[in-house]
Amino acid sequence: MVSYLLNRILQAGLVMLVMSAIVFLGVFAIGNPVDILISPQATALQREEAIRALGLDLPVWHQYLNFLSNLLHGDLGRSFVFNVPALQLILERMPATLELAIAATLLALVAGIPLGLYAGLAPKSPVSSSIMAGSILGFSLPSFWVGIVLIMLFSVHLGWLPSSGRGDTAVWLGVRWSFLTVDGLAHMAMPVLNLALFQISMVIRLTRAGVREVILSDYVKFARAKGLRESRIIFVHILKNILIPVITVVGLNLGTVIAFAVVTETIFSWPGMGKLIIDSINILDRPVIVAYLMLMVLMFVIINLLVDLIYSVLDPRVRLGAR
Amino acid sequence: MKIASLLVAVGLLTGVTSAQSQELVVGSQGDPSLDPHYMYIGTNVAFWRHIYGSLTMHDDKGSPVPDLAESYRLVDDHTWEFKLRPDVKLEDGSMLSADDVVYSLDRAKSIPGNPSPYTVRLESITDVKAVDPTTVRITTDKANPYLPGNLVDIAILPRKATEGKATGDFTSQAGIGEYGRYRVSSFAPGDRVVLDRNEDYWGEKPYWKRVTFRVMPNDASRVAALLAGDVDLVDFVPPTDVKKLRENPNVAVHDGPSTRMMVLLLNYRDGQIAGLTDAGGKPLDKNPLKDVRVRKALSKAMDRQALVDRIMDGTADVATQIAMPGMEGYDPDLKIDNADPQGAKALLAEAGYPNGFGINIACSNNRYPNDARICQAVGQMLARGGFQPKVETLPMSVLMTSLVGSAPDKRDFAIGMLGLGAQGTHPIALPTMVHSVDKASGRGAYNFGGYSNPELDGVIDKAVGTLDSTARNDLMRTAVDRATEEVVVLPLLFQRVLTASKSDLTYTTDPTEETLTWRAKPKAQ
Numbered sequence: 048m049v050s051y052l053l054n055r056i057l058q059a060g061l062v063m064l065v066m067s068a069i070v071f072l073g074v075f076a077i078g079n080p081v082d083i084l085i086s087p088q089a090t091a092l093q094r095e096e097a098i099r100a101l102g103l104d105l106p107v108w109h110q111y112l113n114f115l116s117n118l119l120h121g122d123l124g125r126s127f128v129f130n131v132p133a134l135q136l137i138l139e140r141m142p143a144t145l146e147l148a149i150a151a152t153l154l155a156l157v158a159g160i161p162l163g164l165y166a167g168l169a170p171k172s173p174v175s176s177s178i179m180a181g182s183i184l185g186f187s188l189p190s191f192w193v194g195i196v197l198i199m200l201f202s203v204h205l206g207w208l209p210s211s212g213r214g215d216t217a218v219w220l221g222v223r224w225s226f227l228t229v230d231g232l233a234h235m236a237m238p239v240l241n242l243a244l245f246q247i248s249m250v251i252r253l254t255r256a257g258v259r260e261v262i263l264s265d266y267v268k269f270a271r272a273k274g275l276r277e278s279r280i281i282f283v284h285i286l287k288n289i290l291i292p293v294i295t296v297v298g299l300n301l302g303t304v305i306a307f308a309v310v311t312e313t314i315f316s317w318p319g320m321g322k323l324i325i326d327s328i329n330i331l332d333r334p335v336i337v338a339y340l341m342l343m344v345l346m347f348v349i350i351n352l353l354v355d356l357i358y359s360v361l362d363p364r365v366r367l368g369a370r
Numbered sequence: 371m372k373i374a375s376l377l378v379a380v381g382l383l384t385g386v387t388s389a390q391s392q393e394l395v396v397g398s399q400g401d402p403s404l405d406p407h408y409m410y411i412g413t414n415v416a417f418w419r420h421i422y423g424s425l426t427m428h429d430d431k432g433s434p435v436p437d438l439a440e441s442y443r444l445v446d447d448h449t450w451e452f453k454l455r456p457d458v459k460l461e462d463g464s465m466l467s468a469d470d471v472v473y474s475l476d477r478a479k480s481i482p483g484n485p486s487p488y489t490v491r492l493e494s495i496t497d498v499k500a501v502d503p504t505t506v507r508i509t510t511d512k513a514n515p516y517l518p519g520n521l522v523d524i525a526i527l528p529r530k531a532t533e534g535k536a537t538g539d540f541t542s543q544a545g546i547g548e549y550g551r552y553r554v555s556s557f558a559p560g561d562r563v564v565l566d567r568n569e570d571y572w573g574e575k576p577y578w579k580r581v582t583f584r585v586m587p588n589d590a591s592r593v594a595a596l597l598a599g600d601v602d603l604v605d606f607v608p609p610t611d612v613k614k615l616r617e618n619p620n621v622a623v624h625d626g627p628s629t630r631m632m633v634l635l636l637n638y639r640d641g642q643i644a645g646l647t648d649a650g651g652k653p654l655d656k657n658p659l660k661d662v663r664v665r666k667a668l669s670k671a672m673d674r675q676a677l678v679d680r681i682m683d684g685t686a687d688v689a690t691q692i693a694m695p696g697m698e699g700y701d702p703d704l705k706i707d708n709a710d711p712q713g714a715k716a717l718l719a720e721a722g723y724p725n726g727f728g729i730n731i732a733c734s735n736n737r738y739p740n741d742a743r744i745c746q747a748v749g750q751m752l753a754r755g756g757f758q759p760k761v762e763t764l765p766m767s768v769l770m771t772s773l774v775g776s777a778p779d780k781r782d783f784a785i786g787m788l789g790l791g792a793q794g795t796h797p798i799a800l801p802t803m804v805h806s807v808d809k810a811s812g813r814g815a816y817n818f819g820g821y822s823n824p825e826l827d828g829v830i831d832k833a834v835g836t837l838d839s840t841a842r843n844d845l846m847r848t849a850v851d852r853a854t855e856e857v858v859v860l861p862l863l864f865q866r867v868l869t870a871s872k873s874d875l876t877y878t879t880d881p882t883e884e885t886l887t888w889r890a891k892p893k894a895q
Contacts, residue, residue: 078767082774084486086410086793090812093489101485127485128401129559130408130537140560195590202598210598211591212584213561223558316586316595318560326401326560326587329736331767 055355059348066344070337071114075107080127080331101127114337123341124334128327133338137320142222143213144312144319148304150226150239152297155246160293162247163254164286170259178251185248194241194314201237209234211316238315242308246300250293257289295354302350306343392579394887397592397604401560401585404540406525407478410486412791415523416884420565420581421548422525425452425471425506426518431696432629432795432881434518438466438526439506447513447837452521454504459570460528460549468500473529475508481537491520491793493812513835515842519794551576551888560585576888596621596870603875605885607868609685609739615870626879628867629697629792631689632744633799634731634785634860635773636665637819645730645784649758658727659784659819665857666707667717668785671755672748673709678863681743685868689861691854692804693797699833699846700797704854706861714755726756732772733787735763739865745787748862773818778807781818789865790816793882796834796846799861804853805830821858 081098089097098104102113117124123134166175202210214234217227225231261267262285270280309321316322320339327335400413406422408414419427427437436442439452458466475498478488495517497509510517531547540546545554551573552565565581584601586592589608593615596604607615607623615621637643638660642653658664674688693700707713718726729752733745742763749761764772773788775781792798799816806822807814813830826849833845853859867879877890 077765078771079774080767081485082770083766084409084411086486086490089486089490089815090493091807091809091815092812093487093493094815096489097485097487101483125483127483128409129403129541130405130481130483131541136559195594198591198594198598202600203594206598210595210600211586212595212600213558216558313588314591316561316584316588316591318558318585322587323560329766 055352059345059352062348063341063344067115067118067337067341068111070340071111072107074331074333074336075110078331079103080333083331084127123338126327126332126335128330128332128335133334134342136335137323137339137342140318140320140323142224143317144305144308144321146224146226147235147238147242147308147311147317147319148301150235151243151246151304152301154239154243155250155297156293158243159247159250160254160286160290163251164258164281166251167255167258167262168281170255179255182248182251185244185251188244190241190244191310191314193244194237194311197237197241198314208236210237211314213318238311238317241315242304242311246297246304249300250297253293253296254289257292258285261285261288299350299354302347306346392577393582394578394580394603394890395582395584395601396885396887397586397595397601398583398885399587399589399592399606401587402563402583403537404545404554404557404563405481405537406527407474407488408481408484408537408540410488410490410523412793412883413885415882416886417563417583418525419550419884419886420552421545421550421554422527423458423550424524424526425454425521428519428522428880428882430878430880432792434522434795438471442518444837445507448510450508450510450517451501452506452508454506455572456504458549458572461531461547461553462528464528464530466526466528466549467503468506469503470529471506471526472498472500473533474526475524477527477532478524488524491523493520513837515837515839516794516796516834523793552581555580577891578887581887593870596872599872603869603871603877603885603887603890605869606739606883607870609682609868612685612868613683620873622871622873622875622877624869624871624877624879625685625866627687627694627881628865628879628883629694629881630738630789630865630883631692631694631792631799632686632738632741632787632789632862632865633689633692633803634668634748634787634862635783635803635816635819636668636821636859637781637784637786638821639779639781639819641779643784644782645732647728649725649728651728654727658721658723661721662856663717663721664723665860667714667721667755668752668757669857669860670707670710670714670717671751671757672707672860672862673751674706674862676709676751677744677747681740681747682863682865685739685866686863687866689863691797691850692799692859692861693846693850694792694864697792698796698839698843699800699850701847701850701854704851709751711751711754711756718756723756726758728758728760730760730762730784731787732762732764732769732783732785734766734769737766737769738789739868741787741789744862748787775818778818778820781820783818786818787862788816791883797850799859800830800846800849800853801834804849804858823852823856823858826852826856826858 085094085097126133126136162178166178169175198210201208213225215228215230216223216225225235267284270284309325312319312321313325324339402417403409403414406418423438425439426434429435438458440455442452445451479492494510494512494514495508496511499507501507528547535546544557551571553568555564555566557563563583567579592604593611595601612623615623636659644653646654648654678686678688690706691704731749733741735742745761745763749759752759772783773786790799801813802816805813806827807817829845829849833842836842867883869877869879871877874893875890876893
């Protein structure tokens with residue numbers, strides 16, 4: 048077990064190193080941030096000075112080595128735009144994104160499972176057909192378009208919900224959260240729905256497929272033959288068994304939702320990490336881009352590791368490291 | 371439905387009370403830096419003008435007028451003297467003094483890790499001295515008529531409150547030592563800044579007791595927030611939305627001229643350039659852009675009015691020259707070529723290219739309003755004028771890389787489009803795009819094509835060092851006329867500043883594109 052863990056951590060370290068090189072080279076290739084940021088009235092000399100002050104005049108390998116050595120000291124660089132440590136900037140924005148991602152995932156489960164269950168149990172009913180048709184829409188409509196339509200409908204035409212931003216926040220555990228205030232919840236409604244739409248569709252499809260499969264299995268038939276109540280069959284025999292794959296996929300997807308809430312955050316001006324990364328890419332705020340991507344790699348590595356560990360606990364047939 | 375109507379009622383109520391309670395919510399494109407000496411970009415300057423001040427301020431036309439300085443004058447050719455107002459009260463109750471000015475002009479230069487320093491506005495300053503508590507003398511290494519105009523963009527900070535504070539401290543403490551029209555009440559980075567009126571402000575107090583800037587970089591979201599009534603005013607309205615907004619009775623669109631000029635840069639480099647090819651796609655041996663007839667053909671091929679009417683939906687002005695009306699050097703007699711594709715073809719034939727040649731146009735697609743669409747239209751116009759254009763629209767960062775290149779002799783663009791905003795009263799294109807590249811004087815920083823004309827250089831150098839405004843204006847006009855005649859660059863259009871608000875507000879835009887909330891007032895009914 049210990050050797051397995053060590054092995055995995057080493058692997059993770061290697062992945063991070065390779066990723067840092069790819070990210071660094073990629074960002075380097077996009078262009079020079081000073082060209083974009085500096086005033087048009089700057090003289091050539093002032094431009095050179097600014098470039099030198101940021102260490103951008105060095106050859107790329109030199110910049111990369113500097114970056115690595117700073118990284119070993121826990122320093123991911125300072126944002127060019129905000130002049131504060133990039134890591135701090137990202138961590139400050141993280142709660143807003145987490146709040147959105149977790150709410151969206153919960154919504155996906157709460158809405159998706161009952162709908163999927165119904166569609167699976169009564170596949171021929173017209174309601175089921177429309178649920179399934181709706182889920183195809185949820186899959187295929189681009190989320191930026193849905194976001195704009197939501198704003199146009201609920202904010203501009205109906206005036207029910209605020210169009211963007213976080214609204215009032217309350218402090219809990221030293222961090223500002225929107226879900227603790229009524230105004231904040233109103234602000235969360237549309238971005239959460241927007242972010243959850245794809246997830247809901249996925250959960251519906253997974254649940255339905257699971258129900259269709261399990262309903263034909265021997266133990267369900269046996270339960271029926273035994274004369275159990277229908278509700279007990281559905282909620283104990285069927286639901287419990289189909290939940291495992293659903294939870295696995297949704298859990299794994301949580302990472303994706305956190306890392307790529309970009310579109311939703313941009314449209315709803317939600318001040319989370321996704322909006323930060325898009326703004327940073329537009330103005331080539333290199334340290335923030337690199338730090339963000341490194342952080343995301345770390346997050347995926349950790350999630351995958353946890354999933355592997357949990358599997359081995361849940362399913363004794365999976366042995367870690369054993370050949 | 372009950373809840374819905376209730377919510378609507380609440381919405382209407384707050385709509386009414388927001389004007390009465392003198393609170394203004396602005397949907398703002400920029401995410402402001404609270405340190406006024408960090409990151410010189412227009413949205414930051416507009417923000418710190420709310421909480422600090424500067425020695426001079428620009429008027430509606432862009433000319434400098436006294437602000438914290440009650441008056442200023444030239445002592446000799448190299449020395450300016452600024453007399454401070456005696457009544458500028460700081461947060462701690464003391465008065466702003468000459469020492470604060472000395473401190474601020476130094477601090478603005480020395481912020482570490484600043485990719486866009488304010489230094490550009492402090493060039494030629496060699497010494498800043500406090501003569502007495504209300505008098506500052508600034509010495510320059512050469513005669514600099516633009517000093518008062520340059521100081522418009524340098525924030526004056528109180529030394530006592532801010533000395534030793536880093537940029538991060540301004541953020542974490544939500545503003546330090548504000549003494550301007552407003553003080554920062556709360557700051558959530560990337561989300562909002564709330565300002566409360568400073569009742570001790572020395573000048574005319576603004577109407578709004580509380581101003582909230584909501585950070586909304588996405589154009590569509592900003593406009594939607596205004597339509598939904600979440601914000602009272604939005605800046606940088608996309609030109610494509612203007613028509614729709616004008617038709618909406620609940621919204622008022624305020625527009626005014628902007629100093630930002632969309633301009634085409636040409637590559638003057640010798641030797642083969644990848645962006646200039648023959649019919650077979652091979653680079654030409656000789657650079658045709660060095661022939662003024664070819665450049666004139668380019669200009670004749672442009673239908674600038676169509677760009678303004680069709681692409682910009684009327685939210686721009688045709689640029690007849692690199693100066694805009696009201697600027698130094700503007701020549702009202704100068705006419706730009708009307709669109710004349712036949713004339714362009716004739717000129718091309720005369721220059722030895724009867725079948726035209728392949729020419730690349732590189733533009734940004736994420737920086738200026740409608741930049742990619744302007745570029746595509748320019749491509750079509752060139753095709754009609756007998757060229758074989760190839761349009762490339764790129765993210766700004768990539769465009770800059772291709773314009774700057776790895777070295778001046780490796781630049782492979784043929785035509786590049788940039789938007790150049792002038793912060794001041796003279797056509798900034800003259801010293802930055804028309805003047806030859808000269809590291810010593812710092813001129814020609816945007817002359818990526820390497821144009822060089824010693825005669826024009828001489829006129830520009832003389833103009834920017836002439837203290838007498840009439841003589842300077844004449845020299846500038848000579849330079850503008852020569853640059854137009856030579857078609858050094860191709861000015862296309864001047865953008866307009868587009869701001870929109872609820873219909874019960876009035877607002878006056880500023881040519882610098884700064885959003886200054888004290889210019890927004892409720893309509894008198």
